[in-house]
Amino acid sequence: MRNEAKNGVSIMSKLNDLPASTLQFYTTASYPCSYLPEQLARSQVATPSHLIDTIVYGGLVQAGFRRSGAFTYRPFCDNCRACLPVRVVVDSLTLRRSQCRSWERHRHLVATQHDLYYHPDHYALYLRYQAQRHSGGGMDRDSREQYRHFLLPSNVDSKLVEFRENGILRMVSIMDELPDGISSVYTFFDPDVPGASFGTYNILWQVHQCRELKLPYLYLGYWIKDSRKMAYKAAFRPLQALINGQWEPLENI
Numbered sequence: 001m002r003n004e005a006k007n008g009v010s011i012m013s014k015l016n017d018l019p020a021s022t023l024q025f026y027t028t029a030s031y032p033c034s035y036l037p038e039q040l041a042r043s044q045v046a047t048p049s050h051l052i053d054t055i056v057y058g059g060l061v062q063a064g065f066r067r068s069g070a071f072t073y074r075p076f077c078d079n080c081r082a083c084l085p086v087r088v089v090v091d092s093l094t095l096r097r098s099q100c101r102s103w104e105r106h107r108h109l110v111a112t113q114h115d116l117y118y119h120p121d122h123y124a125l126y127l128r129y130q131a132q133r134h135s136g137g138g139m140d141r142d143s144r145e146q147y148r149h150f151l152l153p154s155n156v157d158s159k160l161v162e163f164r165e166n167g168i169l170r171m172v173s174i175m176d177e178l179p180d181g182i183s184s185v186y187t188f189f190d191p192d193v194p195g196a197s198f199g200t201y202n203i204l205w206q207v208h209q210c211r212e213l214k215l216p217y218l219y220l221g222y223w224i225k226d227s228r229k230m231a232y233k234a235a236f237r238p239l240q241a242l243i244n245g246q247w248e249p250l251e252n253i
Contacts (some may be wrong), residue, residue, distance in 0.1 A: 023051060027076050035227045036082060044076035054156040058178040061085075064242045066221050067176070067185070070153040075222065082225065085242040086250065087181065088203075088218040090210040092238050099200055099235070106201040109163040109170060116152045116160050122172050123147050125188060132191035151186060158185070161205075163198070171198045175206060181217030182210050203236060223250075 026045050033039035046052060046060055049070045057065075057072065064085040065074045075083040095103070126147055130139045142150070156176050163171035171189035175182050184206055189198035203218070210218050223233045223241065233239065239250040 023047065023056070030078075033077075033080075035224050035229060036080070039080060040077070041080075042076050042078065043073040046072040049155060052155055054177070055179065057156045057176070058180060061178060061183055061219055062180070063245075066183070067154070067156075069149055069151065070155060082227075083222040084224070084250075086220050086223040086233055087240050087247070088207060088220065088236045089238045089240060090181075090207055090216055090218055093207055094237060095204075096235065098197075099204060102197040102200040103204050106163075106196070106198065109165055109201070111205065112162050112164075113159045114162065116154055116158050116174070118144075118148055118152060121169050122160075122162075125169055125172060125190065129188035129191050163189075163202075163205075170196075171202060173202050173206070175209075177213070178215075178219070181215045181219055182206050182213075183219040184221065199232065200235075207236075 024047050026047060028043045028045060030040040030042050033041040046065060049072065052060065052067075052072050057067065060072060063074075065072055066085070067073070074085075077083075123144055127142070130142070139150075151174055154176070156178075158174060158176050161173045161175065162169060163173070169190075170193065171187065173187040174185040176185055184203065187199060187202050189202075190196070203220070206218050210216070217240075220233050220236070220239075223230050223239075234250065237250075240247045241250045242248075
């Protein structure tokens with residue numbers, strides 16, 4: 001990695017106002033993009049991780065960053081700006097018919113919140129999900145240690161939510177509670193239930209949590225217009241995207 005101050009001047013000026021002004025930002029070497037074929041990607045990483053608590057991380061998320069375990073990053077590619085950070089404006093969300101059906105179909109699920117922890121049932125569900133939804137991507141062969149490293153380290157206010165149906169584990173969702181919203185970190189679910197729409201229900205459940213906590217935004221990570229994997233995010237409107245350091249309605253893009 002090397003230290004680099006490239007684009008995003010307005011974003012970086014905001015980061016200088018964070019309490020942890022001693023944060024440093026490094027750019028990774030190029031690596032194959034996970035979303036756009038034949039593209040190379042790079043990330044900008046915020047360090048040191050022990051300074052990134054809930055307050056600081058909330059400011060980083062507002063500036064387009066995201067975390068994977070204790071690794072806090074944002075896309076920082078040389079010739080591509082396709083990855084757009086997006087967030088749902090909670091109080092203005094208008095549900096589509098399909099989303100209403102998803103809510104009604106799954107609202108009987110029992111959700112319980114926990115601090116982040118490892119359980120063999122979670123890991124088994126994770127492997128089943130990866131094998132069917134992301135086969136060949138490598139994550140379907142993750143070891144227990146890789147699973148732990150990916151999902152369980154956190155220096156912020158994180159929750160692991162179990163969703164059960166008649167005692168059967170159907171979905172696990174990890175989320176971060178921030179000063180201005182919830183950040184949806186990662187979700188995996190039972191891929192073998194016919195007609196289920198667990199992913200949609202999870203987002204609606206997190207919207208409900210935002211309202212309960214009186215938080216205005218649900219952060220959904222990155223959206224790429226040409227990525228089918230990310231198309232579902234644009235179904236939640238109004239959706240805002242971070243463009244040149246400003247949050248704007250996705251309809252304007």
